[in-house]
Every structure is written in C-alpha cells, then in structure tokens.
Amino acid sequence: MLELHDLTLRIGELTLVEGLNLSLQAGQLHVIIGPNGTGKTSLLRALFGELPLTHGTVRLHGSAMTPHNLPSWRQSIGYMPQNTQLDLDLSALEVVVLGRLQRLSMRLSDDDLGAALEALQALDIAHLADRPVHTLSGGQRQMVLFAQVLLRQPKLMLLDEPVSALDLKHQMQLMEHLQMQTAAQGWVSVAVLHDLNLAAQFADQMIVLGDGRLQAFGPPAQVLSRDLIHQLYHVPVDVLHDQQGQPYVRTLRTPHLAPASA
Ligand SMILES: Nc1ncnc2c1ncn2[C@@H]1O[C@H](COP(=O)(O)OP(=O)(O)OP(=O)(O)O)[C@@H](O)[C@H]1O
C-alpha cells in the first residue's frame, strides 16, 4: 500500500500540492487526471523523491520515504517521466537493460539480457532492439522506456503521461500490459493520463486533481460525472455509459465556437 498523509509541496511561494491524503492499494492501477499545471507531475516527482516534501509523509508498504533513504526508496520504483527525450548513444536494448541497473554487476547476466529481450517482445518492439535510441520516434522511445521500467520489477510504478506519443494500438497495448502486470505482480501503479476515456477503461481508481488538491477519488463509474468534468476543464461534455455500465465521455462543441451551419 502507498499512503500519503497530509502531503504539501511548495516551491518558493508557489504551492503545487496541498494537504493530500490518499491510500493506494497494491495490485490496483490508479490514474491521475487533472488540468495542465495542476500538480500531477510535481506529485509524481515527489513520490520518486525528486522534489522534497514541504510537509507530510509518504509510506510504501509501511516504510516511510526520508531524505536519508532515497537511493533505496528509488530502487523500488519504476518511474517514467513526462519528458522522454533520450540523447544517449545507446541501443534500445541497452536502455532497457539499464532498468536492472541496481542489480548489474561488472557483467551483464544472461538473465538480465533475456528479461530485456522478453520485455521488448511482449511490447512488440523487439525489432527496435539494436536501434540507437536517439534515432527513435517519440512513440518508439516511449515504448522502450516503458520496457525499461517493467524490467525494474518495481513495487511502485509511477508513469507520467506514458501514452502521450502513442498511436491507438500502442496505447491499448501499454495500458493492457500495465493493468495485467499490476494485478499479477501486486504493484501499486499510478499513471497520469489526459485521455478520460482511456482512464475510464483502465483505472481501478481515479485520482482527480484540480489546483493541487484532491477533487475526487474512486472507481471511474463513481467519479466521472458531467459536473466534475465541467468544473475541472470548463468544457461541456456528456457522460454516457456502455453496456457494462462503464462511463465514457463525449465532448460537446461550444455553440458560439462551432462553425455556422449552411
Ligand atoms: N521547478 C519548478 N519551479 C517553479 N514552478 C514549477 C516547477 N515545477 C512545476 N512548477 C509549477 O507548478 C505547477 C504544477 O506543475 P506540474 O508540472 O506539476 O503540472 P501538471 O499537472 O503535470 O501539468 P501538465 O498536465 O501540463 O503536465 C505549474 O504551475 C508549474 O509551472
């Protein structure tokens, strides 16, 4: 379980996140949604120990994050940042193997190499193995970095907009894989998404942030409402439901911005 107690993050005068209390269960996929600039990335960076906590505590399976245990804290985390620029002179396979960095001794074991190749195959990107990463497209880079965090065998997965550059097929592939592995391995998984429908399809729990505060928390069917979405984004929407009762969101054109009909 990941527990956040009264978490506040400030940089100078600016409050990024304020008084956040959350309990996130192992084996569940939590999706953070919220407008641009509302503190989603800052929250993930803080959970990774990259942004100091101004106030409050974070515990993973009972152990608190402290300024002194950051190296071991980070070892149990698979963190995929929002910016996936990679100006490295390494192949995709080498980048994936780096996911095992804390366990690599002087030599790469057959086990590490086999696991890296397996991850690339599972994500259907084995053909990229020998390509220098700086030559990959944005979406290809995102898939390679996802393979890298999988290899860490983390306790906590923190993914910041992991599908932002992916086509429809790869979005589904990444989210399916994440959900399946989260349940199978008992990870606490947290992913930031802007696509509300993808969030509704895959989230066990949604964490709705607005102005750095928790606006709602719960399963998509409970959380996603027309009023909440309008309050967050100031965009008119309909929230419809499929045959299984799962919600999906349809945006509506604002009448005065829509082109006049002939
Ligand atoms: N290092 C920093 N110094 C100053 N301000 C910062 C810093 N990092 C973030 N901020 C500010 O904190 C606020 C939250 O930023 P954050 O990146 O967490 O937003 P976000 O919810 O991830 O947005 P997006 O959806 O655009 O990625 C923004 O107003 C941002 O400008």
Ligand SMILES: [Mg+2]
């Ligand atoms: Mg962000």
